[in-house]
Amino acid sequence: MVQTVEWKDGAVRLLDQTKLPLHVEFLDCRDYFAVAQAIRELRVRGAPAIGITAAMGVALGAQALVATDFDRFKAELWTICDHLAATRPTAVNLFWAIERMKRVVDRHQGSPIPEIKMALIDEAQAILQEDIRMCRSIGYHGALLIKNDQTILTHCNAGALATGGYGTALGVVRAAWEQGKKIRVIAGETRPVLQGARLTAWELMQDGIPVTLITDNMAGALMKQGKIHVCIVGADRISANGDVANKIGTYSVAVLARAHGIPFYVAAPSSTIDLNTISGDKIPIEERSSEEVRTALGSTHLAPPEVEVYNPAFDVTPADLITGIITERGVVEPARLSL
Numbered sequence: 001m002v003q004t005v006e007w008k009d010g011a012v013r014l015l016d017q018t019k020l021p022l023h024v025e026f027l028d029c030r031d032y033f034a035v036a037q038a039i040r041e042l043r044v045r046g047a048p049a050i051g052i053t054a055a056m057g058v059a060l061g062a063q064a065l066v067a068t069d070f071d072r073f074k075a076e077l078w079t080i081c082d083h084l085a086a087t088r089p090t091a092v093n094l095f096w097a098i099e100r101m102k103r104v105v106d107r108h109q110g111s112p113i114p115e116i117k118m119a120l121i122d123e124a125q126a127i128l129q130e131d132i133r134m135c136r137s138i139g140y141h142g143a144l145l146i147k148n149d150q151t152i153l154t155h156c157n158a159g160a161l162a163t164g165g166y167g168t169a170l171g172v173v174r175a176a177w178e179q180g181k182k183i184r185v186i187a188g189e190t191r192p193v194l195q196g197a198r199l200t201a202w203e204l205m206q207d208g209i210p211v212t213l214i215t216d217n218m219a220g221a222l223m224k225q226g227k228i229h230v231c232i233v234g235a236d237r238i239s240a241n242g243d244v245a246n247k248i249g250t251y252s253v254a255v256l257a258r259a260h261g262i263p264f265y266v267a268a269p270s271s272t273i274d275l276n277t278i279s280g281d282k283i284p285i286e287e288r289s290s291e292e293v294r295t296a297l298g299s300t301h302l303a304p305p306e307v308e309v310y311n312p313a314f315d316v317t318p319a320d321l322i323t324g325i326i327t328e329r330g331v332v333e334p335a336r337l338s339l
């Protein structure tokens with residue numbers, strides 16, 4: 001599996017996900033503006049990957065600062081943090097990672113600036129490594145829920161591409177597959193940016209895990225025919241009451257799963273849990289460009305060029321539709337999350 005994000009030769013190297021599935025191309029970001037732009041343009045996307053990338057963006061920005069005085073260095077770094085934090089509003093991992101980077105600076109008050117710069121690179125690397133470990137652990141706990149011969153529906157891409165590696169929802173799939181369970185995945189294409197079609201299908205095919213692509217509006221029919229046994233999705237932010245913000249369309253899948261008596265799981269690391277947000281209706285939902293809906297990935301027009309469009313990138317699935325949240329610590333009922 002290729003690495004989604006890494007610190008390489010003093011730059012932040014990203015696998016450019018806008019080029020997938022046809023081209024595997026890397027983008028070397030050499031300043032924090034380029035990192036912020038890459039996050040905004042979905043060249044890197046998925047809540048944990050956004051957090052890791054932002055942390056690396058903070059470390060990168062710090063290297064270029066010339067301030068020798070601590071207060072000045074800190075003020076300039078906080079401006080960099082604000083710039084990175086303004087890229088996307090929904091995935092809480094972004095803010096979690098930036099706060100973690102800020103704490104490194106505060107802990108090093110009085111240390112020489114070169115030492116603080118090194119500590120920031122180390123912290124960003126640690127966030128990446130921890131994320132991979134959390135994903136493996138999510139995979140371990142989640143795979144216990146999957147039986148041989150089951151078909152799993154997933155939405156969007158919550159895979160290695162969306163994380164430091166291994167994936168959350170797809171981490172569960174991967175772990176079950178590695179245990180020798182005969183499973184298959186149904187990937188919803190995930191209009192309008194097609195993370196399911198372009199990314200999940202590609203990622204699973206790379207690992208030889210059986211995957212079938214469907215359009216989003218086919219999920220209900222397949223459930224009715226008994227062709228889906230369990231649903232597993234990722235999350236961008238989980239509020240204290242267990243509501244889950246994830247890619248637009250997740251809520252529809254959850255409602256359909258409930259109507260057909262199919263278990264619906266959310267797989268996410270603790271960095272996606274936001275205990276400061278009491279419920280899902282308080283989660284900020286990103287609205288993206290109308291062109292994403294009017295066109296096929298910016299090229300062919302699918303609708304009249306002037307038609308009015310509404311394009312929320314995420315929706316909120318209420319806790320009571322969720323069978324369990326799979327974290328690195330185990331599986332928890334949404335209502336018991338804050339405990």
Ligand SMILES: CSC[C@@H](O)[C@@H](O)C(=O)COP(=O)(O)O
Binds near residue numbers: 045047155159
């Ligand atoms: C492990 S990734 C979980 C979520 O971030 C994922 O399901 C998702 O909604 C990604 O949205 P995106 O707009 O592609 O960043």
